[in-house]
Each structure stands twice: as structure tokens, then as C-alpha cells.
Amino acid sequence: MAHHTAVAAPRLKRTPLSGRARALRAVVLGAAMALLLQGCSTVKLAYNQAPQLMAWQINRYLGLSDAQSERVRDELDDLHQWHRDTMLPQHAQVLQKVQRQLADDVTAQQACSTYADIRTQLDQVVSQAEPKMLWLASQLTDSQIRQLERKQADSNADWRKEWLDPTPEKLREHRFKELLSRAEGFYGRLDEPQKAALRAFIAQSSFDPQRTYNERLRRQKDLVHVLQTVARDRQNTAQTKTLVREYLARFDQSPDPAYRSYAQTLVTEGCAGFAQVHNATTPAQRVKAVASAKSYEQDFMTLAAQ
Template sequence: MRWAPDVSLPVGLQRALCLALLLVWVLLLQACSAVRLAYSQVPQLAYWQLDRYLDLSDAQTDRVRSELDLLHQWHRSTMLPQHARLLQQVQQQLPATVTPDQACRIYDEVRIQLDAVWAQAEQQLLWLAPQLSPTQIRTLEVQQAQSNADWKKQWLDASPERMREQRYKQLLSRAETFYGTLDEPAREALRGYVARSAFDPQRSYAERLRRQKDLVGVLQSIAQDRSDHQRALGLLRGYRDRFNASPDLAYQRYAQRLVEEGCDAFARMHNAMTPAQRMQAVQSLKGYERDFWVLAAQ
């Protein structure tokens, strides 16, 4: 089973924290000049997400901001050079055709780096879990419910045809920002991936609910003995393990299939690109690599 994201920290914080690593990939969708500005805003974005989900107290806010600044400094000095070196490796592969296995190896490397971010964040923010009040845990549940309503509206309430069209348009937009306008062979490869995909909104939603319920239960259990930090750490790591490898073996197989499908789809689409489009992708990555080296040196 390939690595899955770790959310042993409260839901919502994970999204903001992973911005630091996902700048490598998500900001491929934006102008290169946006990278440095966006990176400087990561601690603030992380704080906003965490406060939104937990409604932090004044005392918690002060320490959270301090810890997020330290996490950001660590990421700048430790992880940005690793991200830049990974981009160098990818640049060397993109001018040629790629295999699904090569694509999955890149995916695995990204996840390994993300795991390092989670591990560091866990060390610096573990103190917060025992401090959460019952009211804050209820606030988390409310925010989860609101997020679930948005997810259902987008994926569960849509017809299968509309859902597939939504996925196609999203993926097309991302690919064209990276490669430029896609020719028909590449578009067909993308449409074929969406049409054949095993993505099942019902199954994904059920696992989403399981993870959320699991997290709330862990936080409630930690609250029963707030002084035992080793116990809290063990509970959070147990949750992380269950997130990375769901207790539902059928879901594990489903998740692995989605990863393999994605690797195959990327390879098919990339191989359908013209040499000029592949070089455009290389130049995009080169720009991010330069930005990461500059940021790491600051």
C-alpha cells in the first residue's frame, strides 16, 4: 500500500500545513511569481484553518502562532532544498515518455516528503490536543459537517455524468496550466481516465465520515486524561495509522487502485503531449526550483 496523507492533527490544519509541500504541485497551477508570496503566507493560512475548526482561545492562539512560525522556519531550511532536488529529478524525466511506474515513484517521493512535514508538525503541536475543550471538539464536528455538506453537493448529489464532467474539467484546467493547451490525443487520454476511473463517491464519503468520527473519538479520549502526553501521542499515532491504512480492507484496495489509476493516467497524458508541451512543463518546474532555492537561502 502506498503512503496516504497523515492527518493526526485536527482536520483543517492538515490542509494548511501541507501547503508548504504542495506548493511544489498545487502552485504549478499559478504564475511562478506567486510562489514566494504564497510561501510567506503559509503560517497565517495554517492558523486561520486551525482557528476556523477549533475556535482557539487567546492563550492557544499565541502558542499556535509561535509554533507555526517555528515549523515554517524548519520547513524553509530543511524541506525546501529537498523539494528543489525532487523537481530537478522530475525535470530530467519530463522530456521523454514516462511509464506509470515512474509516475508512481514521483508520487511516492512527494508523499515521503509530506510525511516528514507531518512528523515535524506533530512534534510541535502535540501539546494542543490535550488542551481542547468539549466546546472546541463540538466546533470541530460542526465544521466537519459543513465541509461534508459541500463535498456531498459537489460529488454525491451530482449525476454520474455531471460528476465525470466535473472531474474532467478540473483535471483539464490543471493540466493545461502546466502543459499549455492540450491537443486532442491528450484530451482523449484524460477523458478515458475519467470514464474508466474506479472513483466511487459513496465509498469515498463513507471513509471520510469514518476518519472524522475516529478523530473526534481520539480527541475525546485524550481529554479524559489531559496530563498523559505519551498516551495522547500514542492515540494520535494510532489515528494516523488508521488514516494511512483504513481498517476497511476493501477501502485499502480501492484507494490503492485510485493511486495506480492516477499514475497510469498521468503517464498516458504526458506521453500524448508534444515535445514543445513537455518542455513547457520542464520550464515551469525549473522556475519553481529556482524559487525554492531562493526561499531556502533567506
């Protein structure tokens, strides 16, 4: 429910993050996110392929050496197995809670409670992945950091084209179509009352693409600076640990108080927007939503047992 895609929960969508940050977060959050990126029929396949897909993404941004690639694959395999054993049952528990809620009307507070549960679980993944991130950060060469900057510039051009170039009217329509597609994947076909609720959420949203883009640039520059600092003293493991931890904290909570307030507003609006759309659904659509959540839960438990 974060950022402008909040109302589309529980299917998680990519958020407009920085290029290298996206690759770094793939190490940290990819195993959890991969569960929810596809429809129920492909969850198992997507999850089982997550380490390979993440390794490819990291290599695309950094141009890893053969030795680095092998170590990254091993680290991702370890993280994936830990996630399978530890986090999948917890994800299933959240979905059990979601199923109980979706049968009736949902309050914004209930939606935010579910969001908080998800954030807590992702924080566990961050903690587990941190040592692996420290190792990778300490191994990057100047050339690899420059490649990262080029990839950031490329991804920024794509981001601007999608979110900054369109007129406000086209942007609202783009958001509507994106959220509608994901909502219908969960509830089934939406009718005019639900579409009206979705459009009302978008019309009232505080989402500001320029503001979000500025934070994106801050995160990118922050990451490059951290990696360059690490590269100047690779053997200083204590410094590397501090730098990476502080970067992750700034990634999660911007040092800009105004942006932190803006980000929290988006979360709050997202919770209210999800409740607004859900409460406009029919009994049949709610049955479909409960069944969708149940299918995810069953897939998670099947994967956890493998």
C-alpha cells in the same frame, strides 16, 4: 497523484478529506502543500504566507483562545522555518528528477516513483509536526470539539454537493474540467489528443465518491473520538502521544482492508493516467512542462535561501 485528482500531478490539489482532518493536516502538510497550490508567479507569496493561512484555518475549525492562538502561531512559524531549511531543497531535487523525465515519454512506474518520493518527504513533515499536534490535541475543550463537529457537518454538506449530488455524467465532466485546468497550467493549452487521453483516464477510473465519502466520515468520527478521549485525561501525555500517533496511522492507512485496496488502486491508476496524458503531449507541450517544473525548482531554492 492520490485519489481522483491523481493525473493532475505535479500540481497538488486538495483531496476530499474530513473537516477537522483538513485542519489538522494543514498543520502537518500545509507548508509543503502551499508550495504547489499556486502558479509559479505566486509561489513565493503563498509560501511566505502559509503559517498565517494555516493558523486562520485551524482557528476557523476550533475557535482557539488567545493563548492557544499565540502558541499555534509560534509552532507554525517554527515548523515553517524548519520546512524552509530542510524540505525545500529536497522538493527541488524531486523537481530536478521530474524535469529529466518530462522531456520524454513517462512510464507509470516512473510516475509512481515520483509519487513515492513526495510521500516520503511528507512523512518527514508529519514526524516534525507531531509534537506540535500533541500539544494542540491536549488543549482542546469540549466546546471546541463540538465546534469541530459542526464544521465537519458543514464541510460534509459541501462535499456531498460537489461529489455525490451530480449525475455520473456531470461528475465526469466536473473532473475533466478540473483536471484539464490544472494540466493546462503546467503544459499550456491541451489539444484534442491530450483531452482524449484525459477523458479516457476519467472513464476508466475506479473513483467512487460514495466509498471515498464513507472513509471521510470514518476519519472524522475517529478524530473526534480521539480528541474526546484525550480531553478526559489531559495530563496523561503518554496516552495522548499514543492516541495521536495511532490516529495518524489510521488516517494514512485505513483500518478497512477493502478501502486500503481501493486507495492503492486509485494511486496505481493515477500513475498510469498521468503517463497516458503526458505521452499524448507534443514536443512543445513537454518543453513547456519542463520549463514549469524548472520555475518551481528555482522558486524553491530562492525561498530556501531566504
